Amino acid sequence: MRLIIMALMGASFALFGSLASARAATPINPQADMKAFQGYFLKRFPKVPLAAYVNGPYNFSKSEADQWKQIMEFPPYQFALDTGKSVFNTKFPNGKDYASCFPNGGVGIAQNYPMFDPKTGRVVTLGIAINRCRVANGLKKLKLTTGPMADILAYMTSTSDGKPINVVVPNNPKALAAYRAGKEYFYSRRGQLNFSCASCHVQEAGMHLRGNVLAPALGMTAAFPLYRSKWGNMGTLVRRFIGCNKKVHSVPAKPDSAAYRDLAYFLTYMNNGLPVSGPGARP
Amino acid sequence: MAHQILIHASTASGMTTVEALVKHPMDSGFVKDKAGKIIPPHYIEVIEFTHAGKVVLTGFWGPAVSKNPFIKFSFKGGKSGDPISVSWVDNKGEKASVSSNIM
Known part of the structure; x- marks a missing residue:
């Protein structure tokens, strides 16, 4: 009797094990x-x-x-777009600007975001990339939801207008x-x-x-x-x-x-x- | 930049339609900011549209008008290429104007 129970338990463990490994092994395509x-x-x-x-x-x-x-x-969004453009083109206090943080000077690149960053192993959205750029230049992060961040994103996105999204x-x-x-x-x-x-x-x-x-x-x-x-x-x-x-x-x-x-x-x-x-x- | 006005005017069968979007905070003076302080009133008092030097519309605005107001009106006459301009003065004495041509 005990043997049968042991055998059953063993089988159920094996089943759980195979389920867990099956989930992990499900190919992601x-x-x-x-x-x-x-x-x-x-x-x-x-x-x-x-x-x-x-x-x-x-x-x-x-x-x-x-x-x-x-x-x-x-x-x-026109006013936000114009504000975003002038903010984007304004130099940081250290003399650098947003364009220096991005490939192609930040123009026409919005279609490539969000991007996977192999260094940190995390996904970087364009907004987070802008904040990284600010931190790298000694500025505070912007709020990711609205305000100046949305203005800058509006401008950067407008430079990619019509380009196919390529994540x-x-x-x-x-x-x-x-x-x-x-x-x-x-x-x-x-x-x-x-x-x-x-x-x-x-x-x-x-x-x-x-x-x-x-x-x-x-x-x-x-x-x-x-x-x-x-x-x-x-x-x-x-x-x-x-x-x-x-x-x-x-x-x-x-x-x-x-x-x-x-x-x-x-x-x-x-x-x-x-x-x-x-x-x-x-x- | 700070004071921006978008305007466009088009003409069809003797009538000219003018549309304008004015960038302005239009603070009424009744709203408090996050710190609980009243935001001082700041609104457009007079807005004026002229067609070829002649005033076609004068608006006496006040605190009840929305932020970044939009205005649309039409008048008789006007032809493609005529100059059209808009100007405003607010309660702080700030001014802005822009001119364009009828499409």
């Missing part, structure tokens, strides 16, 4: 994920061409699209782990309302949430930073993450946390090939 992700939306909304996804909710509501066209006669997940265990963590964050339910990001932005994409149209997750990151009429000013992708988390009654992560870095990494990777269209304007 970002390329295939991206094809499936984009394919899902293209199949579901055959009338919307791939590049049009950067316009988010405007593909699904004519009245919102009409209002947007009128708003864009004077883009509401790379290198074959590095830490990069793949960050990608997997971002993917898990996107599909995990959280908060009192028990929503995942995908609940609204994949399952219910294009549908109404009260008066608003839910933007599909595809193309979402391309228009950031953006001027949101609800906010009345500019905000970054991180600001939106925090807003979404609050809306489902969960505790938001820190703006520079690994969770949001990885989520931005995964989401932007899904948009590879779509044109950068930031800064944007949303209701």
